[in-house]
Amino acid sequence: MVKLLILADDFTGALDTGVQFAVRGAETRVVTDPAYDFTRAAGDVQVLVMDAETRHLPAKDAYDVVFRAARGALEAGFTHIYKKTDSALRGNIGAELTAVMDAAGADSLAFLPAFPKTNRVTRGGIHYIDGVPVAQSVFGQDPFEPVRASAIADIIAEQSAAPVVLHGPMERLSETGRPGIQVYDADSDEDLMRIGLQLGAGALRLSAGCAGFAAALADILKLEGSAPPFPALAPALFVACGSVNPVTLQQMRVAEENGFRHIHLNPVQKLEPSWADTEACAEAIGLWLEAAKTGRCILDVNDPEGRDATGPYAQARGLTTEDLRVRISANLAALMARMLDGGLDATLLCTGGDTLLALMRRVGVSELTPVCEAATGAVLTHFVYKEKTYHIISKSGGFGEPELFCELASLVGAGEKREDISC
Numbered sequence: 492m493v494k495l496l497i498l499a500d501d502f503t504g505a506l507d508t509g510v511q512f513a514v515r516g517a518e519t520r521v522v523t524d525p526a527y528d529f530t531r532a533a534g535d536v537q538v539l540v541m542d543a544e545t546r547h548l549p550a551k552d553a554y555d556v557v558f559r560a561a562r563g564a565l566e567a568g569f570t571h572i573y574k575k576t577d578s579a580l581r582g583n584i585g586a587e588l589t590a591v592m593d594a595a596g597a598d599s600l601a602f603l604p605a606f607p608k609t610n611r612v613t614r615g616g617i618h619y620i621d622g623v624p625v626a627q628s629v630f631g632q633d634p635f636e637p638v639r640a641s642a643i644a645d646i647i648a649e650q651s652a653a654p655v656v657l658h659g660p661m662e663r664l665s666e667t668g669r670p671g672i673q674v675y676d677a678d679s680d681e682d683l684m685r686i687g688l689q690l691g692a693g694a695l696r697l698s699a700g701c702a703g704f705a706a707a708l709a710d711i712l713k714l715e716g717s718a719p720p721f722p723a724l725a726p727a728l729f730v731a732c733g734s735v736n737p738v739t740l741q742q743m744r745v746a747e748e749n750g751f752r753h754i755h756l757n758p759v760q761k762l763e764p765s766w767a768d769t770e771a772c773a774e775a776i777g778l779w780l781e782a783a784k785t786g787r788c789i790l791d792v793n794d795p796e797g798r799d800a801t802g803p804y805a806q807a808r809g810l811t812t813e814d815l816r817v818r819i820s821a822n823l824a825a826l827m828a829r830m831l832d833g834g835l836d837a838t839l840l841c842t843g844g845d846t847l848l849a850l851m852r853r854v855g856v857s858e859l860t861p862v863c864e865a866a867t868g869a870v871l872t873h874f875v876y877k878e879k880t881y882h883i884i885s886k887s888g889g890f891g892e893p894e895l896f897c898e899l900a901s902l903v904g905a906g907e908k909r910e911d912i913s914c
Contacts, residue, residue, distance in 0.1 A: 501844030509540035510861035516716030529567035553583035561594035574699035585650030598670035605677035606703030726904040729837035733846030734888025746896035758804035824849035
Protein backbone atom coordinates (compact mmCIF):
# COMPACT_ATOMS: atom_id res chain seq x y z
CA MET A 492 0.00 0.00 0.00
CA VAL A 493 1.24 3.48 -0.87
CA LYS A 494 1.98 5.60 2.19
CA LEU A 495 3.04 9.16 1.44
CA LEU A 496 4.86 11.73 3.56
CA ILE A 497 4.59 15.35 2.46
CA LEU A 498 7.25 17.59 3.98
CA ALA A 499 6.24 21.27 3.86
CA ASP A 500 8.29 24.27 4.95
CA ASP A 501 5.36 26.26 6.32
CA PHE A 502 1.82 25.72 7.55
CA THR A 503 -0.21 27.14 4.68
CA GLY A 504 1.92 25.09 2.29
CA ALA A 505 1.24 21.96 4.30
CA LEU A 506 -2.49 22.57 4.07
CA ASP A 507 -2.77 23.60 0.41
CA THR A 508 -0.82 20.49 -0.58
CA GLY A 509 -2.47 18.06 1.81
CA VAL A 510 -5.93 19.13 0.72
CA GLN A 511 -5.23 17.85 -2.81
CA PHE A 512 -5.32 14.36 -1.33
CA ALA A 513 -8.09 14.98 1.20
CA VAL A 514 -10.58 16.11 -1.46
CA ARG A 515 -10.01 12.82 -3.27
CA GLY A 516 -10.96 10.96 -0.12
CA ALA A 517 -7.47 9.90 0.99
CA GLU A 518 -7.06 9.70 4.77
CA THR A 519 -4.92 12.79 5.30
CA ARG A 520 -3.50 14.31 8.48
CA VAL A 521 -1.48 17.50 8.95
CA VAL A 522 0.93 17.61 11.90
CA THR A 523 3.10 20.45 13.18
CA ASP A 524 5.71 18.54 15.21
CA PRO A 525 9.03 18.06 13.32
CA ALA A 526 9.93 15.36 15.88
CA TYR A 527 6.73 13.42 15.11
CA ASP A 528 6.92 9.67 15.75
CA PHE A 529 6.08 8.16 12.34
CA THR A 530 5.11 4.83 13.87
CA ARG A 531 2.00 6.66 15.14
CA ALA A 532 0.80 7.10 11.56
CA ALA A 533 -0.55 3.59 11.40
CA GLY A 534 -3.98 2.31 10.48
CA ASP A 535 -5.93 4.13 7.81
CA VAL A 536 -3.72 7.23 7.36
CA GLN A 537 -2.54 7.26 3.74
CA VAL A 538 -1.05 10.74 3.60
CA LEU A 539 0.80 12.40 6.45
CA VAL A 540 1.66 16.06 5.94
CA MET A 541 4.34 17.53 8.19
CA ASP A 542 4.84 21.25 8.63
CA ALA A 543 8.58 21.16 9.24
CA GLU A 544 8.77 24.98 9.67
CA THR A 545 12.04 25.24 7.77
CA ARG A 546 11.22 28.29 5.61
CA HIS A 547 13.08 30.73 7.83
CA LEU A 548 15.85 28.45 9.13
CA PRO A 549 19.51 28.59 8.07
CA ALA A 550 20.14 26.17 5.20
CA LYS A 551 22.13 23.71 7.34
CA ASP A 552 19.38 23.54 9.97
CA ALA A 553 16.70 23.09 7.29
CA TYR A 554 18.73 20.24 5.77
CA ASP A 555 18.98 18.51 9.17
CA VAL A 556 15.24 18.80 9.91
CA VAL A 557 14.23 17.44 6.49
CA PHE A 558 16.86 14.68 6.54
CA ARG A 559 15.70 13.39 9.94
CA ALA A 560 12.04 13.48 8.97
CA ALA A 561 12.56 11.76 5.61
CA ARG A 562 14.80 9.09 7.13
CA GLY A 563 12.35 8.46 9.97
CA ALA A 564 9.41 8.11 7.60
CA LEU A 565 11.21 5.67 5.32
CA GLU A 566 12.32 3.58 8.28
CA ALA A 567 8.69 3.51 9.49
CA GLY A 568 7.50 2.07 6.18
CA PHE A 569 6.48 5.12 4.16
CA THR A 570 6.84 4.33 0.47
CA HIS A 571 6.89 7.83 -1.04
CA ILE A 572 8.12 11.28 -0.01
CA TYR A 573 6.96 14.56 -1.55
CA LYS A 574 9.02 17.61 -0.62
CA LYS A 575 6.57 20.48 -0.79
CA THR A 576 8.33 23.65 -1.93
CA ASP A 577 7.08 27.20 -2.03
CA SER A 578 5.39 27.99 -5.35
CA ALA A 579 7.49 31.16 -5.59
CA LEU A 580 10.69 29.23 -4.69
CA ARG A 581 11.29 30.99 -1.39
CA GLY A 582 13.07 29.17 1.41
CA ASN A 583 15.77 26.51 1.47
CA ILE A 584 15.07 24.82 -1.86
CA GLY A 585 18.50 23.33 -2.60
CA ALA A 586 19.24 22.20 0.94
CA GLU A 587 15.88 20.49 1.41
CA LEU A 588 15.76 18.66 -1.92
CA THR A 589 19.26 17.37 -1.27
CA ALA A 590 18.29 16.27 2.23
CA VAL A 591 15.48 14.08 0.85
CA MET A 592 17.81 12.39 -1.63
CA ASP A 593 20.50 11.86 1.01
CA ALA A 594 18.01 10.42 3.52
CA ALA A 595 16.82 7.91 0.92
CA GLY A 596 20.31 7.13 -0.39
CA ALA A 597 19.08 8.15 -3.85
CA ASP A 598 20.79 9.99 -6.69
CA SER A 599 17.67 11.39 -8.36
CA LEU A 600 14.53 13.34 -7.44
CA ALA A 601 11.77 14.71 -9.69
CA PHE A 602 11.09 18.43 -9.17
CA LEU A 603 7.99 20.01 -10.75
CA PRO A 604 7.64 23.49 -9.22
CA ALA A 605 4.86 24.87 -11.46
CA PHE A 606 1.42 25.80 -10.14
CA PRO A 607 -0.45 26.75 -13.32
CA LYS A 608 -3.76 27.55 -11.57
CA THR A 609 -2.03 30.46 -9.86
CA ASN A 610 -0.09 31.54 -12.98
CA ARG A 611 3.22 30.10 -11.74
CA VAL A 612 4.91 28.16 -14.51
CA THR A 613 8.34 26.87 -15.50
CA ARG A 614 9.76 27.46 -18.99
CA GLY A 615 13.31 26.66 -20.03
CA GLY A 616 14.25 26.14 -16.40
CA ILE A 617 13.07 29.67 -15.49
CA HIS A 618 10.26 30.10 -12.98
CA TYR A 619 7.61 32.73 -13.80
CA ILE A 620 4.97 34.45 -11.67
CA ASP A 621 2.17 36.03 -13.73
CA GLY A 622 4.48 36.04 -16.75
CA VAL A 623 7.39 37.70 -14.91
CA PRO A 624 10.60 35.89 -13.87
CA VAL A 625 10.21 35.23 -10.16
CA ALA A 626 13.15 37.38 -9.06
CA GLN A 627 11.54 40.35 -10.84
CA SER A 628 8.10 39.70 -9.33
CA VAL A 629 6.76 40.82 -5.95
CA PHE A 630 8.58 37.83 -4.44
CA GLY A 631 11.89 39.41 -5.36
CA GLN A 632 11.00 42.24 -2.96
CA ASP A 633 9.75 40.03 -0.12
CA PRO A 634 10.96 41.73 3.10
CA PHE A 635 11.67 38.43 4.86
CA GLU A 636 12.84 36.05 2.13
CA PRO A 637 13.39 37.70 -1.28
CA VAL A 638 13.99 35.43 -4.26
CA ARG A 639 17.25 36.55 -5.88
CA ALA A 640 17.35 34.31 -8.96
CA SER A 641 14.80 33.10 -11.51
CA ALA A 642 16.72 30.15 -12.99
CA ILE A 643 15.85 27.10 -10.89
CA ALA A 644 19.35 25.66 -11.33
CA ASP A 645 20.80 28.85 -9.84
CA ILE A 646 18.40 28.76 -6.89
CA ILE A 647 19.31 25.15 -6.13
CA ALA A 648 23.05 25.84 -6.54
CA GLU A 649 22.92 28.46 -3.78
CA GLN A 650 22.61 25.62 -1.26
CA SER A 651 23.46 22.36 -3.01
CA ALA A 652 26.19 20.78 -5.09
CA ALA A 653 23.73 18.24 -6.53
CA PRO A 654 23.55 18.21 -10.34
CA VAL A 655 20.48 19.83 -11.87
CA VAL A 656 19.04 18.28 -15.02
CA LEU A 657 16.55 20.38 -17.01
CA HIS A 658 13.75 18.74 -19.00
CA GLY A 659 11.85 20.57 -21.73
CA PRO A 660 8.09 20.25 -22.29
CA MET A 661 8.23 17.86 -25.27
CA GLU A 662 10.94 15.58 -23.94
CA ARG A 663 10.16 11.88 -23.62
CA LEU A 664 10.73 10.84 -20.05
CA SER A 665 11.69 7.68 -18.21
CA GLU A 666 13.26 6.62 -14.95
CA THR A 667 16.68 6.29 -16.52
CA GLY A 668 19.01 9.18 -17.26
CA ARG A 669 21.54 11.43 -15.61
CA PRO A 670 21.50 11.57 -11.80
CA GLY A 671 20.56 14.74 -9.97
CA ILE A 672 17.57 16.96 -9.28
CA GLN A 673 15.35 16.57 -12.35
CA VAL A 674 13.60 19.88 -13.10
CA TYR A 675 10.61 19.73 -15.45
CA ASP A 676 9.08 22.57 -17.43
CA ALA A 677 5.29 22.83 -17.15
CA ASP A 678 2.79 25.41 -18.42
CA SER A 679 -0.46 23.70 -17.48
CA ASP A 680 -2.07 21.09 -15.26
CA GLU A 681 -2.11 18.83 -18.32
CA ASP A 682 1.68 19.16 -18.55
CA LEU A 683 2.04 18.15 -14.89
CA MET A 684 -0.19 15.12 -15.30
CA ARG A 685 1.51 14.05 -18.55
CA ILE A 686 4.96 14.24 -16.96
CA GLY A 687 3.81 12.40 -13.86
CA LEU A 688 2.21 9.61 -15.84
CA GLN A 689 5.30 9.19 -18.01
CA LEU A 690 7.52 8.98 -14.95
CA GLY A 691 5.19 6.62 -13.11
CA ALA A 692 4.83 5.83 -9.41
CA GLY A 693 8.26 4.22 -9.20
CA ALA A 694 10.20 7.28 -10.37
CA LEU A 695 8.01 9.43 -8.13
CA ARG A 696 9.08 7.64 -4.96
CA LEU A 697 10.96 10.87 -4.27
CA SER A 698 9.47 14.00 -5.79
CA ALA A 699 9.03 17.67 -5.06
CA GLY A 700 6.93 20.65 -6.04
CA CYS A 701 4.02 22.67 -4.69
CA ALA A 702 0.27 22.09 -4.56
CA GLY A 703 0.18 22.11 -8.37
CA PHE A 704 1.91 18.78 -8.92
CA ALA A 705 0.45 17.37 -5.69
CA ALA A 706 -2.96 17.25 -7.37
CA ALA A 707 -1.53 15.11 -10.19
CA LEU A 708 0.45 12.96 -7.77
CA ALA A 709 -2.71 12.08 -5.83
CA ASP A 710 -4.24 10.63 -8.99
CA ILE A 711 -1.06 8.90 -10.17
CA LEU A 712 -0.58 7.17 -6.80
CA LYS A 713 -4.33 6.35 -6.66
CA LEU A 714 -4.71 7.85 -3.18
CA GLU A 715 -8.46 8.17 -2.94
CA GLY A 716 -11.58 7.25 -1.00
CA SER A 717 -14.79 8.92 0.14
CA ALA A 718 -14.44 12.69 0.04
CA PRO A 719 -15.46 14.55 3.23
CA PRO A 720 -18.77 16.45 3.15
CA PHE A 721 -18.79 20.24 3.06
CA PRO A 722 -19.51 21.47 6.60
CA ALA A 723 -21.97 24.07 7.82
CA LEU A 724 -20.00 27.28 8.36
CA ALA A 725 -20.58 30.17 10.74
CA PRO A 726 -22.19 32.91 8.58
CA ALA A 727 -19.51 35.52 9.26
CA LEU A 728 -15.94 35.92 8.01
CA PHE A 729 -13.21 37.18 10.31
CA VAL A 730 -9.82 37.71 8.68
CA ALA A 731 -6.58 37.54 10.69
CA CYS A 732 -4.08 39.05 8.27
CA GLY A 733 -0.43 38.41 9.09
CA SER A 734 0.81 38.80 5.51
CA VAL A 735 2.59 41.81 4.03
CA ASN A 736 2.43 40.44 0.48
CA PRO A 737 1.10 42.97 -2.08
CA VAL A 738 -1.39 40.35 -3.31
CA THR A 739 -3.02 40.24 0.13
CA LEU A 740 -2.86 44.02 0.48
CA GLN A 741 -4.85 44.35 -2.75
CA GLN A 742 -7.37 41.76 -1.53
CA MET A 743 -7.91 43.81 1.62
CA ARG A 744 -8.39 47.02 -0.36
CA VAL A 745 -11.07 45.38 -2.47
CA ALA A 746 -12.69 43.88 0.62
CA GLU A 747 -12.80 47.26 2.37
CA GLU A 748 -14.42 48.79 -0.71
CA ASN A 749 -17.08 46.10 -0.40
CA GLY A 750 -18.05 46.71 3.19
CA PHE A 751 -15.45 44.86 5.27
CA ARG A 752 -14.59 46.51 8.57
CA HIS A 753 -10.80 46.96 8.43
CA ILE A 754 -8.94 47.21 11.75
CA HIS A 755 -5.20 48.00 11.73
CA LEU A 756 -3.10 46.99 14.73
CA ASN A 757 -0.80 49.74 15.93
CA PRO A 758 2.89 49.07 16.72
CA VAL A 759 2.30 48.46 20.43
CA GLN A 760 -0.54 46.04 19.76
CA LYS A 761 1.44 43.94 17.30
CA LEU A 762 4.97 44.17 18.72
CA GLU A 763 4.72 44.27 22.52
CA PRO A 764 4.08 40.77 23.96
CA SER A 765 2.76 42.16 27.26
CA TRP A 766 0.01 44.23 25.63
CA ALA A 767 -2.30 41.22 25.24
CA ASP A 768 -2.60 41.04 29.04
CA THR A 769 -3.58 44.69 29.59
CA GLU A 770 -6.89 46.32 30.31
CA ALA A 771 -6.46 48.33 27.10
CA CYS A 772 -6.35 45.04 25.20
CA ALA A 773 -9.52 43.82 26.91
CA GLU A 774 -11.31 47.01 25.84
CA ALA A 775 -10.07 46.67 22.26
CA ILE A 776 -11.14 43.01 22.11
CA GLY A 777 -14.66 44.07 23.09
CA LEU A 778 -14.77 46.60 20.26
CA TRP A 779 -13.38 44.10 17.76
CA LEU A 780 -15.93 41.48 18.76
CA GLU A 781 -18.67 44.01 18.09
CA ALA A 782 -17.12 44.79 14.71
CA ALA A 783 -17.02 41.06 13.93
CA LYS A 784 -20.79 40.90 14.34
CA THR A 785 -21.15 42.91 11.13
CA GLY A 786 -20.20 39.68 9.38
CA ARG A 787 -17.14 40.89 7.47
CA CYS A 788 -14.11 42.04 9.42
CA ILE A 789 -10.32 42.18 9.01
CA LEU A 790 -7.74 42.40 11.80
CA ASP A 791 -4.60 43.52 10.00
CA VAL A 792 -0.93 43.77 11.06
CA ASN A 793 -0.11 46.19 8.22
CA ASP A 794 0.01 49.94 8.77
CA PRO A 795 -2.74 51.93 7.03
CA GLU A 796 -1.83 52.79 3.47
CA GLY A 797 0.49 55.78 3.26
CA ARG A 798 1.65 55.54 6.88
CA ASP A 799 4.73 53.88 8.37
CA ALA A 800 4.37 53.72 12.12
CA THR A 801 5.87 50.27 12.57
CA GLY A 802 9.26 50.91 10.93
CA PRO A 803 10.32 53.83 13.18
CA TYR A 804 8.91 52.07 16.27
CA ALA A 805 10.91 48.92 15.54
CA GLN A 806 14.07 50.86 14.66
CA ALA A 807 13.94 52.83 17.89
CA ARG A 808 13.87 49.57 19.83
CA GLY A 809 16.55 47.80 17.83
CA LEU A 810 14.19 45.14 16.45
CA THR A 811 15.46 43.10 13.50
CA THR A 812 13.38 41.91 10.56
CA GLU A 813 13.29 38.46 12.16
CA ASP A 814 12.15 40.00 15.46
CA LEU A 815 9.30 41.68 13.59
CA ARG A 816 8.23 38.44 11.90
CA VAL A 817 8.20 36.45 15.13
CA ARG A 818 6.63 39.09 17.35
CA ILE A 819 3.89 40.05 14.92
CA SER A 820 2.73 36.47 14.35
CA ALA A 821 2.86 35.66 18.08
CA ASN A 822 0.95 38.81 19.07
CA LEU A 823 -1.70 38.34 16.39
CA ALA A 824 -2.18 34.76 17.59
CA ALA A 825 -2.53 35.91 21.20
CA LEU A 826 -5.18 38.46 20.19
CA MET A 827 -7.08 35.90 18.13
CA ALA A 828 -7.06 33.47 21.07
CA ARG A 829 -8.50 36.19 23.29
CA MET A 830 -11.22 36.83 20.74
CA LEU A 831 -12.10 33.14 20.66
CA ASP A 832 -12.25 33.19 24.46
CA GLY A 833 -14.49 36.24 24.18
CA GLY A 834 -17.04 34.40 22.06
CA LEU A 835 -16.02 35.17 18.46
CA ASP A 836 -18.54 33.34 16.29
CA ALA A 837 -17.20 33.35 12.74
CA THR A 838 -15.48 31.37 10.05
CA LEU A 839 -11.83 32.40 10.32
CA LEU A 840 -9.50 33.29 7.46
CA CYS A 841 -5.77 33.32 8.22
CA THR A 842 -3.32 34.73 5.69
CA GLY A 843 0.30 33.70 6.03
CA GLY A 844 1.74 30.45 7.36
CA ASP A 845 3.35 32.12 10.38
CA THR A 846 -0.03 33.49 11.45
CA LEU A 847 -1.85 30.18 11.33
CA LEU A 848 0.89 28.17 13.02
CA ALA A 849 1.20 30.71 15.82
CA LEU A 850 -2.55 30.52 16.40
CA MET A 851 -2.51 26.73 16.46
CA ARG A 852 0.29 26.74 19.01
CA ARG A 853 -1.50 29.36 21.09
CA VAL A 854 -4.67 27.27 21.33
CA GLY A 855 -2.80 23.99 21.78
CA VAL A 856 -3.70 22.30 18.47
CA SER A 857 -1.00 20.24 16.73
CA GLU A 858 -2.99 18.21 14.20
CA LEU A 859 -5.53 19.26 11.56
CA THR A 860 -7.63 17.50 8.95
CA PRO A 861 -8.01 19.47 5.68
CA VAL A 862 -11.50 19.37 4.19
CA CYS A 863 -11.41 21.05 0.78
CA GLU A 864 -10.30 24.11 -1.13
CA ALA A 865 -12.68 27.02 -0.62
CA ALA A 866 -10.84 28.60 -3.58
CA THR A 867 -7.56 27.80 -5.32
CA GLY A 868 -4.90 27.91 -2.60
CA ALA A 869 -7.43 28.70 0.14
CA VAL A 870 -7.88 25.61 2.29
CA LEU A 871 -10.79 24.91 4.62
CA THR A 872 -10.04 22.92 7.75
CA HIS A 873 -11.24 22.86 11.34
CA PHE A 874 -9.95 22.59 14.88
CA VAL A 875 -11.47 22.13 18.32
CA TYR A 876 -10.68 24.64 21.06
CA LYS A 877 -12.31 24.45 24.49
CA GLU A 878 -14.84 21.91 23.18
CA LYS A 879 -15.98 24.19 20.34
CA THR A 880 -15.28 23.49 16.67
CA TYR A 881 -13.95 26.39 14.61
CA HIS A 882 -13.68 26.31 10.84
CA ILE A 883 -10.69 28.09 9.44
CA ILE A 884 -9.61 28.96 5.91
CA SER A 885 -5.89 29.41 5.32
CA LYS A 886 -4.04 30.91 2.40
CA SER A 887 -0.52 31.94 1.54
CA GLY A 888 -0.07 35.70 1.34
CA GLY A 889 0.72 35.58 -2.39
CA PHE A 890 -2.32 33.54 -3.48
CA GLY A 891 -5.65 34.59 -4.88
CA GLU A 892 -7.45 37.11 -7.06
CA PRO A 893 -8.26 40.63 -5.76
CA GLU A 894 -11.88 39.66 -5.02
CA LEU A 895 -10.95 36.57 -2.97
CA PHE A 896 -12.05 37.86 0.45
CA CYS A 897 -15.40 38.94 -0.97
CA GLU A 898 -15.89 35.55 -2.62
CA LEU A 899 -15.09 33.73 0.62
CA ALA A 900 -17.50 35.98 2.51
CA SER A 901 -20.24 35.01 0.06
CA LEU A 902 -19.30 31.34 0.42
CA VAL A 903 -19.88 31.41 4.17
CA GLY A 904 -23.00 33.59 3.83
CA ALA A 905 -21.46 36.65 5.48
CA GLY A 906 -24.09 39.16 4.41
CA GLU A 907 -24.21 42.05 1.99
CA LYS A 908 -22.10 45.16 1.59
CA ARG A 909 -22.18 47.24 4.74
CA GLU A 910 -21.30 50.82 5.64
CA ASP A 911 -18.04 51.26 7.55
CA ILE A 912 -18.41 51.04 11.33
CA SER A 913 -16.20 53.09 13.60
CA CYS A 914 -14.59 51.40 16.59
